[in-house]
Amino acid sequence: xxxxxxxxxxxxxxxxxxxxxxxxxxxxxxxxxxxxxxxxxxxxxxxxxxxxxxxxxxxxxxxxxxxxxxxxxxxxxxxxxxxxxxxxxxxxxxxxxxxxxxxxxxxxxxxxxxxxxxxxxxxxxxxxxxxxxxxxxxxxxxxxxxxxxxxxxxxxxxxxxxxxxxxxxxxxxxxxxxxxxxxxxxxxxxxxxxxxxxxxxxxxx
Amino acid sequence: xxxxxxxxxxxxxxxxxxxxxxxxxxxxxxxxxxxxxxxxxxxxxxxxxxxxxxxxxxxxxxxxxxxxxxxxxxxxxxxxxxxxxxxxxxxxxxxxxxxxxxxxxxxxxxxxxxxxxxxxxxxxxxxxxxxxxxxxxxxxxxxxxxxxxxxxxxxxxxxxxxxxxxxxxxxxxxxxxxxxxxxxxxxxxxxxxxxxxxxxxxxxxxxxxxxxxxxxxxxxxxxxxxxxxxxxxxxxxxxxxxxxxxxxxxxxxxxxxxxxxxxxxxxxxxxxxxxxxxxxxxxxxxxxxxxxx
Numbered sequence: 001x002x003x004x005x006x007x008x009x010x011x012x013x014x015x016x017x018x019x020x021x022x023x024x025x026x027x028x029x030x031x032x033x034x035x036x037x038x039x040x041x042x043x044x045x046x047x048x049x050x051x052x053x054x055x056x057x058x059x060x061x062x063x064x065x066x067x068x069x070x071x072x073x074x075x076x077x078x079x080x081x082x083x084x085x086x087x088x089x090x091x092x093x094x095x096x097x098x099x100x101x102x103x104x105x106x107x108x109x110x111x112x113x114x115x116x117x118x119x120x121x122x123x124x125x126x127x128x129x130x131x132x133x134x135x136x137x138x139x140x141x142x143x144x145x146x147x148x149x150x151x152x153x154x155x156x157x158x159x160x161x162x163x164x165x166x167x168x169x170x171x172x173x174x175x176x177x178x179x180x181x182x183x184x185x186x187x188x189x190x191x192x193x194x195x196x197x198x199x200x201x202x203x204x205x
Numbered sequence: 206x207x208x209x210x211x212x213x214x215x216x217x218x219x220x221x222x223x224x225x226x227x228x229x230x231x232x233x234x235x236x237x238x239x240x241x242x243x244x245x246x247x248x249x250x251x252x253x254x255x256x257x258x259x260x261x262x263x264x265x266x267x268x269x270x271x272x273x274x275x276x277x278x279x280x281x282x283x284x285x286x287x288x289x290x291x292x293x294x295x296x297x298x299x300x301x302x303x304x305x306x307x308x309x310x311x312x313x314x315x316x317x318x319x320x321x322x323x324x325x326x327x328x329x330x331x332x333x334x335x336x337x338x339x340x341x342x343x344x345x346x347x348x349x350x351x352x353x354x355x356x357x358x359x360x361x362x363x364x365x366x367x368x369x370x371x372x373x374x375x376x377x378x379x380x381x382x383x384x385x386x387x388x389x390x391x392x393x394x395x396x397x398x399x400x401x402x403x404x405x406x407x408x409x410x411x412x413x414x415x416x417x418x419x420x421x422x423x424x425x426x427x428x429x430x431x432x433x434x435x436x437x438x439x440x441x442x443x444x445x446x447x448x449x450x451x452x453x454x455x456x457x458x459x460x461x462x463x464x465x466x467x468x469x470x471x472x473x474x475x476x477x478x479x480x481x482x483x484x485x486x487x488x489x490x491x492x493x494x495x496x497x498x
Contacts, residue, residue: 023233023270052399054371056406057416057436086340094374178431182476 003039004111005148008155009194010045015159016168018083018115021050029066030079040078040109047173054095062174078107083115090116090130097139104134112139122160158197209244217249228263235270243276265297269304277301292318296327308335326356342373376407394426398433405440410449416440438465
């Protein structure tokens with residue numbers, strides 16, 4: 001399978017999502033605004049839930065809503081991420097596999113990304129992610145060398161900085177949106193802040 | 206760094222009252238509790254009277270939640286000095302060991318409490334929490350079931366059990382727990398709505414109809430529950446789309462779905478910033494993902 005690139009914006013929002021709900025399992029969708037073919041560029045993510053991940057109604061609703069938004073904004077759903085509440089276990093749960101399967105039905109090169117909570121402390125220099133791809137109807141570990149995070153040090157710094165300054169409190173996931181529909185699950189404000197913090201030289205973040 | 210009282214322009218009494226409110230409502234806003242509590246204790250400890258002990262306990266637990274072992278230990282030591290033989294304080298010692306992931310030692314603490322007092326529910330629940338933290342869901346479920354046989358009125362335990370079952374995809378048993386909760390809390394819209402979600406997830410026509418009924422009930426109890434509103438829309442749409450229902454049932458459910466859709470659209474239209482993607486336009490959008498996940 002091909003390369004997968006993870007953008008700063010996608011990584012930072014996933015990271016902040018996990019930081020906002022450290023005691024819960026969280027999940028979300030990975031999006032791409034690039035055309036199909038070649039490497040999969042994950043350019044954005046939508047944080048979904050922090051409670052009752054295996055229950056169907058809200059997940060279905062969120063998938064539909066995000067899908068509609070994607071079709072209006074020239075993006076597509078290319079993957080799924082999850083972080084388990086239990087830090088010692090970062091393996092995909094049955095519900096993660098189910099949702100990832102659903103996504104793979106619409107997009108062959110879909111990815112399943114698990115955040116490894118045990119590697120999220122500041123002293124860890126490597127991205128705390130484990131990625132899976134679909135091979136022969138099973139989700140298998142992706143070769144690490146096929147996963148790219150451009151400007152990793154900068155991305156890491158931005159994520160850390162935003163967490164320190166409490167920006168994760170501004171992150172809105174779909175659950176939060178349902179509690180208060182005035183909140184924006186596309187997180188435009190955070191996107192802007194991330195873009196501002198990213199170095200001006202790097203136009204493609 | 207500015208103090209809490211400076212930043213929010215509050216006096217110590219307000220800080221104390223806020224802590225009490227969070228205690229009573231059982232909020233887990235640990236970072237806030239640590240900020241307010243730490244300042245309250247260090248700057249105004251002498252004014253708190255006997256309240257200080259319960260505040261030490263509250264702040265200690267919040268400190269553990271934020272990995273502030275320094276603060277947790279300080280609070281614990283004060284409590285130990287004041288209440289040397291207390292089981293309640295011993296439980297806090299156990300919790301600190303849990304936070305440090307020293308589970309075997311923590312279990313010893315709780316076993317010692319239970320040795321002296323077999324009815325100590327707090328110690329039993331901590332032991333179950335340890336199983337959960339270690340990822341031993343099956344054991345946690347078994348222990349919690351045994352606990353509930355004895356302490357059948359413990360709402361918190363029933364809810365915890367429903368969560369454990371949901372994570373194990375045992376929706377039938379999760380539903381049972383939620384039924385217990387709904388019986389004892391008939392006005393709680395959240396339990397109704399969670400029950401409806403579980404039924405919906407179980408799938409099948411009968412469960413869908415139940416789910417629709419309970420989403421509707423949740424709405425009756427709280428007409429601003431958006432999950433219930435969306436749930437009503439989705440369950441009614443599914444039933445209407447099923448080839449197994451009579452024409453009447455189909456018609457009724459289409460009515461419910463369309464009512465729910467109009468309520469949803471109204472809610473979103475009233476937002477200052479009307480965002481197209483948030484609108485539920487018609488069932489076709491939704492049938493796209495209609496296969497049960």
